[in-house]
Amino acid sequence: VLCIDLSLYNLLGISWVDSSWVPILxxxxxxxxxxxxxxxxxxxxxxxxxxxxxRLSLEHLNQMVGVEYILLHAQEPxxxxxxxxxxxxxxxxxxxxxxxxxxxxxxxxxDLGTVxxxxxxxxVHGIQSAFxxxxxxxxxxxxxxxxxxxxxxxxxxxAKPKSKKKEELSSLFQRHRVDTLLMDLRSKFPPTFYQxxxxxxxxxxxxxxxxxxxxxxxxxxxxxSAAKTSAPTPSSKPPPEKRARLQ
Numbered sequence: 001v002l003c004i005d006l007s008l009y010n011l012l013g014i015s016w017v018d019s020s021w022v023p024i025l026x027x028x029x030x031x032x033x034x035x036x037x038x039x040x041x042x043x044x045x046x047x048x049x050x051x052x053x054x055r056l057s058l059e060h061l062n063q064m065v066g067v068e069y070i071l072l073h074a075q076e077p078x079x080x081x082x083x084x085x086x087x088x089x090x091x092x093x094x095x096x097x098x099x100x101x102x103x104x105x106x107x108x109x110x111d112l113g114t115v116x117x118x119x120x121x122x123x124v125h126g127i128q129s130a131f132x133x134x135x136x137x138x139x140x141x142x143x144x145x146x147x148x149x150x151x152x153x154x155x156x157x158x159a160k161p162k163s164k165k166k167e168e169l170s171s172l173f174q175r176h177r178v179d180t181l182l183m184d185l186r187s188k189f190p191p192t193f194y195q196x197x198x199x200x201x202x203x204x205x206x207x208x209x210x211x212x213x214x215x216x217x218x219x220x221x222x223x224x225s226a227a228k229t230s231a232p233t234p235s236s237k238p239p240p241e242k243r244a245r246l247q
Contacts, residue, residue: 012114016040017105025104027074031058034069034082034099034106041099041106043067047087062090078103 016039023029035042035052047061047068061068065087073081080101086094098109110118139149170178193202 011041011108012110014040015105015107021104024077025080025101026076027071027080030071030074030080030101031069031082033104034101039106041108042069043084046084061087065089067096072098081109 018033018036018038021033021036025033031048035048045067047064047066048058050064051058051060058070061070068085068087070083070085071080072083073079082099082101083095084097084099086096088094097111100107100109137148137150138146140146190205192205194205195202
């Protein structure tokens with residue numbers, strides 16, 4: 001006889017089915033199906049096994065003390081719930097575990113503590129995974145500080161063609177200097193035509209001419225200027241002093 005300590009196994013993670021069972025399950029034979037020797041959820045030292053060996057009816061379980069199995073709920077033909085309980089008196093029992101039989105497959109129902117523990121572990125694992133992933137995108141540099149760098153941003157930056165920086169055609173000083181030269185040329189050589197709108201016909205600019213002076217006055221002014229230039233300019237030095245001659 002092979003003895004297996006079921007406490008070493010987590011019964012919540014396993015299931016059992018007997019494919020060789022020929023009769024269709026019903027409330028009358030479901031406990032017989034559950035008491036098969038290959039079922040790891042069935043305890044051989046239970047009161048059901050004693051009643052079965054003595055060929056007694058299940059009503060004698062109420063007069064016994066110990067572990068027993070009862071049919072708690074039946075929803076034919078697919079769902080049956082069997083409860084394992086500790087009987088202390090004909091009127092007092094302590095539930096130990098529940099088992100579901102769905103389409104011939106037996107599962108152990110988890111208790112409340114196991115459900116809360118599993119959900120809490122799943123939640124903590126998800127939060128820890130989120131923190132780990134968030135920390136993988138965090139970057140730090142002493143001169144820049146902290147920033148985020150995500151994988152999709154890196155892929156987009158790699159996919160983008162590297163565009164060359166546009167070089168400025170001229171500096172601010174050069175543009176200011178050219179504007180000054182153009183304004184100077186405009187004042188010296190005013191335009192003779194202007195165009196009100198693009199595509200319109202150029203219109204000549206009227207230039208006001210100063211009246212010319214008569215020829216006689218021009219010649220007189222030229223003579224006066226020539227006389228002024230030809231006249232000797234008086235020296236600014238005083239005349240030399242006359243000294244007495246010695247006899």
